[in-house]
Amino acid sequence: MPHADTSLWIRRSVVARELEARWNGALERVAELEGRIKELRAASAESPKIDRALLLQLAHDLPRVWNAPSTDTRSKQRLVHIVVREIVCDLDENTNEAVLLIHWTGGRHTGVRVARVKTGRYPGDMVPTAVDALCKLAGHWPDRELAVSLNRMRCKTGDGETWTTVRVREMRERLGLPEYDPASSDGKMISLAKAAAHFGICVGSAKSLVLKGILLATQAIKGAQWLVPVDALTSETVRIAVQRVIERRPKNYIDYQYDRMLRLPGI
Incomplete structure (x- = not known):
């Protein structure tokens, strides 16, 4: 016990x-x-007191607050989070537009249509097979770029899906096609994106120069990535054309280039 x-x-x-x-x-x-x-x-005691009357006045004059020079991107993002509940996106294939339905916090809705880019698209009867496209492009571009090109050419996988890096790699290995090796490049050709970065312009402007015949570039197959000869970058004709592109830029180009500006419909 x-x-x-x-x-x-x-x-x-x-x-x-x-x-x-x-x-x-x-x-x-x-x-x-x-x-x-x-x-x-x-x-909270140290923070400035909110003037309710002024706040309500600003709420009724959102465009003035939004477009004020003192309103930075961070403030605009906070405003968007306050006034927008969600944005639903749909595609209108008949008009080739993106249809956006904005749900505002107050319960209202706004429909916005945005045109989709048409350039570089294949007509339905000219879409190449994925095998033919890969046989011509494999080894020249990384699998990620190949997936982008195949989707741009409207190619589909065997089960009707779009292309991803993994699917391209699996198909390329199944066909016994070589993998892209950057060390094998002779340095005489660069991508259109790198050429645009060299000139300090956007890819769309660089492509416009290509389509006008000012900047030399080639494609292994229509819809694939453009390749620009390095020697073409020093052309006087190209230099003048690039300078004209830069001079046509709007005054607020830098703001758009670095995503410092946001827009709301009607503001």
Whole structure:
């Protein structure tokens, strides 16, 4: 019996120590939360008071707030999060437009149609097979770029899906086609994107120069990536054309280039 009493006393001591440790931990947690509450109250007291009348006035004049020179991108993003609940996107194949339905916080809805890019698309009766396209392009571009080209040419996989990097790699390996090796490039040709970056213009402007015959470029197959001879970059004709592109830029080009501007319909 004395042994049983000792065992019971030990168990009770262990339980008491465990409860005491938990209690102390809870008290520390409470003290930590009380400290955070004090800090938040102090920060709230130091912050400037909101003029409700002025805030409501600004709410009724959103375009003026949105277009004010002092409104930066961060502020515009916060405004978007406040006034827009969601944006639903659909495609209208008949008009080749993206149809956007904006759900505003107040319950209103706005429909916006945005034209989709038409350049570089294949007519339905001229779409090449994925095998033919890969046989001509494999080894010249990374699998990711090949997937972009195949989708641009409206090629589909065997089960009707669009192309991804993984699907291109699997198909290329199944056909025994070589993988792209950047070390094998002789450096005489660069992509149109790199040429555009060299000139300091966008890819669309560089492609426009190609289509006008000003900037030399070739494609292994229509819809594939453009390749520009390095020697063509130093052409005087190209230099003059690029300078004209730069001079036609709007004054707010830099803002758009670095995504510093956001737009809302009607503002």
